[in-house]
Structures are given as structure tokens and as C-alpha cells.
Amino acid sequence: MQVSEAVGVSIVTAIIGPSVMAILAAILSRKIKHIRSDTAQTLDQVQNSHTTNMRVEGDDRHDEIVALVNAVLTTQTAQGQDIGGIRSELRTLRRDDGEQRGRILDLEKTKYPKE
Numbered sequence: 363m364q365v366s367e368a369v370g371v372s373i374v375t376a377i378i379g380p381s382v383m384a385i386l387a388a389i390l391s392r393k394i395k396h397i398r399s400d401t402a403q404t405l406d407q408v409q410n411s412h413t414t415n416m417r418v419e420g421d422d423r424h425d426e427i428v429a430l431v432n433a434v435l436t437t438q439t440a441q442g443q444d445i446g447g448i449r450s451e452l453r454t455l456r457r458d459d460g461e462q463r464g465r466i467l468d469l470e471k472t473k474y475p476k477e
Contacts, residue, residue, distance in 0.1 A: 408416055 414422075
């Protein structure tokens with residue numbers, strides 16, 4: 363019986379093995395075709411008529427963006443200082459307003475002799 367089991371396994375393997383391999387080959391073939399398509403699209407994007415290297419161009423753009431961000435930060439710092447000055451002036455005006463209101467109230471409470 364053991365010999366016939368071995369023969370049976372060999373026959374099944376001989377039949378199923380090539381079928382599995384054919385299925386795997388078809389799947390891999392589709393995947394490779396997709397990869398080739400993606401690669402072609404990528405090459406189309408990076409291979410162009412520019413005279414500069416893509417990395418150098420990216421580095422230059424990075425430097426430009428950093429300079430712009432620094433300019434924005436400098437402007438924002440100046441605006442923050444301006445806002446701080448405006449707030450200080452408002453505090454002074456509110457304090458002066460409070461003092462004026464107090465004086466007005468004092469004057470309103472003052473009783474003047476009738477003439």
C-alpha cells in the first residue's frame with residue numbers, strides 16, 4: 363500500500379504542480395506588466411528636457427522655501443511686537459479712561475453753593 367500511496371502522490375503532484383505553476387506565472391505576468399507600466403510613467407516624469415539635475419533643482423527649491431518661511435517668521439515677529447504695542451496703548455487708554463470717569467463722578471457728587 364505504501365508504494366501505491368507514493369505513486370498516487372506522485373501522480374497528483376505531477377498533475378497539480380504544473381497547474382499551480384501556470385496560475386502563479388499568470389499572476390506574476392500581470393504584476394510585472396503593471397510594474398512596467400508604473401516604471402514607464404515614473405520615467406516619463408523624471409526624464410525630461412531640463413538641464414539641471416532633479417536633486418539639485420529640489421535642493422534649490424528647498425532653499426527658496428526656507429527663505430520664504432524665514433521671511434514670514436520675521437514679519438510675524440514684527441507684527442507680534444506691533445500688536446503688543448497696541449495692547450499696551452489700549453491698557454494706558456483704559457487706565458486714563460478709568461481715571462477720567464472717577465474724576466467726573468467726583469465732580470458730579472460735588473455740591474456747589476447756589477448763587
